[in-house]
Amino acid sequence: MNTRTTDQRSPSPSSSPSPTGLGAGAGAGQRCAPYAEAVLAHAGRDWLRLNVPGHAAAPGSDLAGFFGPRITALDFPPLLDGIDLGPDTPLDRALELAAEAWGARRTWFLTNGASQGNQIASMVAPALGRTLVVQRSVHSSVIDGLVLSGMDAVFVQPSVDPGQGIAHGVTAADVAAALERTPDAAAVYIVSPSYFGAVADVRAIADAAHAAGVPLIVDEAWGAHFGFHPGLPARALSLGADLATSSTHKLAGSLTQSAMLHLAEGPFADRLEPLVDRAFRLVQSTSASALLTASLDLARRALVTGADATGGSVGAADTVRGVIRARGRFTVVSDGFRAFPDIVGADPLRIAIDTRAGGITGHEARRRLFRDHQIMVEVATDAAIVAVIGAGSAPDTDRFVEALHTLPAPLTGSAGVARGMLRLPDPGPTKLSAREAFLAPARVVAAEEAVGLISADTLAAYPPGIPNVLPGEVVTAEVVRFLQRTATAPNGHVRGALDPGVTRLRVVA
Template identity: 75%
Template sequence: MNSTATAATAAQSPTAAGQHHAPYAAALQAHAGRGWLRLNVPGHGADTARFDQLTSLIGPDALRLDFPPLLEGLDLGTGSPLAQALDLAADAWGARRTWFLTNGASQGNQIASLVAPSLGRALVVQRSVHSSVIDGLVLSGLRACFVHPSVDADQGIAHGITPEDLAKALAEHPDAAAAYVVTPSYFGAAADVRGLADAAHSAGVPLFVDEAWGSHFGFHPDLPAGALAQGADLVVSSTHKLAGSLTQSAMLHLAEGPFAERLEPLVDRAFRMVQSTSASALLTASLDVARAALVRDRAAIGASVSAADQMRRAIRSLGRFAIVSDTFGRFPDIAAADPLRIAIDTRSGGISGHEARHRLSCDHQIMVEVATDSAIVAVVGAGSVPDTDRFVEALHCLPSAPPDSTPTADRPRLPPPGPALMTAREAFLSPSRAVRAEDAAGMVSADTLAAYPPGIPNVLPGEVITREVIDFLQLTAAAPNGYVRGALDPAVGGLRVVDAGACSSL
């Protein structure tokens, strides 16, 4: 369940001596201190006096560090500080090669989807993947063959898939290009990646893993092993989430495996296609610094795990709320749990997750990551040690609503998707029209509709919109901080559907 394989590899490798150093970040700071007259972009020119409002917002140092790409001494050449930083990152995560992303893990998922058509005609995909994977299917045009995850019916949350389910799906689709799974889940459930990799490789296809929420895995003995260490071939890592880099920065890792020679040039070309030509030096430097911190300070990560454990123990001992991960043992697809995720069943304490999140924010100035109808999820970043007492005390100050008279079976829960009549690309590019939500049931969606967070699509382009999905999305939109990506309006009063003629012509 726990592994130090990644950290051990970094400690023994030829680049181990440099793992505590952040070469790109150091070069960027040195470059900024050279007193430049800047007659290039960005337009602020690091003029802190004339751009005083921007300076007051982000600080003079950040303004001076905001350089464009393709500069000598920073990112030009095979031995540049950026090249060194990329090599160190690949070494730290145990990858053959790593790419720095400045448009989040979403960019990595799009890259993975774009390269898949070179390997086959269909993508076997866990149905609860992030919406960016579906965006990638729209870009690539691949047919998706979905494997449905286990669902906690009481909590209304999806977990993962088993190696057996993946093997069965791959056997049913011999034209598969790759298998695509997400682990860990938003609630911290980690899958049996070794088993999933074995199932994929036995079918002759690579395993792509959206490990957005597991960029810290493998860097401490109390954390689960990372996907690369368990046989995954291409891994998307949202480094900003729990590993400490700046928002919107991420990494893409390619394993040294049977598919590496074929995938590497394709990934490199797809990366250039979707990466900004004005990649942020600040985001790039933050990835370099985050990697060095993960490798250097295991004690800090241990302190983060201890803080999260302390929160769970306190919540259990007070008895009002339940811990969602305490039920993970009931699900065969869950092999481990991320200890830095604290998922709390709020309904057991007499308040919905949406209301709990709203009250914590407005009354106590405490932010949590996500809320559902039944739960909230708090996260502790690797290396962070929050005020655990403040959180536990505020949580237990939340009002307890009168018992809900709505039968559990009648409460809106995570609805199953409707059948797919078209590929995501076909539906997205087909003639479409806007209709009222109440009229959309039975029609084919032209858009991806996903409750945020976590951004798992509830309906895909090409899928039939069901009444249950409409009700769920409208409930989500009506909740405090509720948001549905892809809806035509914030209340989900209208949806975009494929014209009936486009469907009938297939």
């Protein structure tokens, strides 16, 4: 089987959509899903499959018996004539439609999540300068990109809500100050929206980056749906971002692990496009999933043509917040966003609830909702839970509200104790670049012995996956206590840890 990577071309759109999406005014092309339709038609033929994948779409296979024959019938490898191979393929047209929908010069379909997009963006930055100006609360995949690229980084500290123990965003002024002390800056890298739905002033930050002569890269993983309904914030590309990762599977409806990377038309586009395309080929699988790719095509169509359904989702989330406020037991986290100068808006599809006000920790609330009510929420912290409603979806929100208010209050009278546990640890000083520390000779020591030494790994309380210690940073006692407490919480997990309890750490020898 030929393993060369499929060429992902998405020519510049003839016209860019408005910041609120194409909606009802979408052209006929946006009402099609050319790649998904081509795969479906291909599966409908009587194939004798003597190629990979090895299940060969056999009706009697375990996969077909478990998932149904339709799944295996649609599971094709790349490089099929008339689908993704040849001139003007359905994949070419699907990419062009996606670029048009998001207002991009070019779009790439990713089958390893927005993490892959963050790695690509980090890998192209060395062609523009030596140092990346990075929001410290970026996703750990951006740090993975620093390891891959070998770049130095200057970190901009986000605002932190000490009551919630969560990081928000950065201000344009702080970004400008970091750029002023970084003469070899390659680009600025920020996150918007945050895991809790806080939206940054992307336009002002883009202006600061462009004034310094560098592009703005936005990890917009949680905002793939932005701009497709008037009730949603504008997407980053419409506000001046030059490159944006889009985790389409999160709230925009595609299958888990599928995502997009969007390049804006702008002063950096000519230089960035070939670099991104080459980096894409380095990290994209040569066996990209047709199912994931087709789901991206279908999600784009649903977003563009489904403004009414998306409006229903926004309304449902607003109703949940309103009922929670009216009942008075719990509080809504986003109600406190106005106190932070870096936040200019909130994603209405994320419902962040401070559970401590109702006498129960977020971790315990999540555990009981899962165990007793068969309700899954996106994330829990000591203080809160975050529920999400996908764009266009219509879940039984009454069931969620009622279950939430039947939760017992084991912490009644001791909420102050829970609040005392929420302070995010300050990172230790940086002594080596991420790549230098990651590739340096290392040794494993007890966590207590690692204090004062240089970490060789990225360690992040997950979700949300924001690194608490980076390769090259000095490990502090505060960080160790925070990670161990996270690891022992219900559903707690530390990404990058050597063991579930974070009893050992890898440090530079």
